[in-house]
Amino acid sequence: MHIAMNTFAARGYNNASLAEIADRAGLTQAGVLHYFRSKALLLTSVLELRDQSGIEQLGAGRPQGLAFLRHLVDTALRNAEREGIVRLYAVLSAESVTDDHPAQDYFRDRYDGLRAFVADALREACELPDEDTETAENAANAVIAVMDGLQVQWLLAPGSVDMAASTDLVVTALLTSLAPHRFGPDGEIRPGG
Template identity: 75%
Template sequence: METFAARGYNKASLAEIADQAGLTQAGVLHYFSSKANLLTSVLELRDESDIEQLGTERPRGLAFLHHLVGTARRNAEREGIVRLYAVLSAESVTADHPAQDYFRDRYAGLRAFVIEALSEACELGEVRDDVGDLDIENTANAIIAVMDGLQVQWLLAPEAVDMAAATDRVISALLADIAARRE
């Protein structure tokens, strides 16, 4: 995780990773068969730690959006994981990157969760229920974009960025904007 976060996929050396793990390169490849499979396993491990925070059920409605604020707060204590995600998600837009499908699927899944939570918030009466699907989709995309952008800013200047407070502020502002458009 540290090597991929510090150097990105292409510059991360399998020899360095093996050395850090106390294995030979052949030993690493025995467990993961390729550097690309190792990368995918590292990314899945990152997701598993976030999923554990949810417990047995995903929070519904605004509770899920509050969970996102909590995730931003926890991320401020996990610089290595945040760096790994920021570096590899940006790097994955390049041609033939081994994590491109992973990130495409991850964004689609996260977008679906946020859209579902916003729809639930409407159904539960937490947000006006006459919100259009396009407003919900655009709001979900904006929330995700802000969270990712805040991570990059925080990595570059942690003393200047409070990811949780900014995420909470943006979610509140977007929800207020949805309400104002319908009035």
């Protein structure tokens, strides 16, 4: 599975061949297809493995509110040590916008779920009213866009981009902007806030 992950990360879905993956794994194409039935199923299995490793790092439960937002910063820090996974995600998420890409539904669902998690965390941390969904969703989109954009920049120039520090700066600025009554200029919770 890791061989397929590295091949998809390096070449993208369309340019990666089952023959290359099979050869690198010491199998025949028929051997790979015995386990995965299709190249598209192999790709979805690789993406599920990526998600499973992220879920295992969370432990028993997903953090909520401010703890989830800090978890995003920690994720950016961990990603700086996982170039292959970051490259896989960056390449395939961009490639998935093309017609009939087999990972299009996966990424659409992933973004919908992540947007909901981040929006919920922002609503809770900033004590936003439930009816203020548009503000929370717009802020969540900004956080996700920053994190994804930082990954591309980091892949191109790792020594020039600190993904965790940049993510922390954006999260802190959003907290301060959305709830100045609750957060000070540095994003720390104010007494009584």
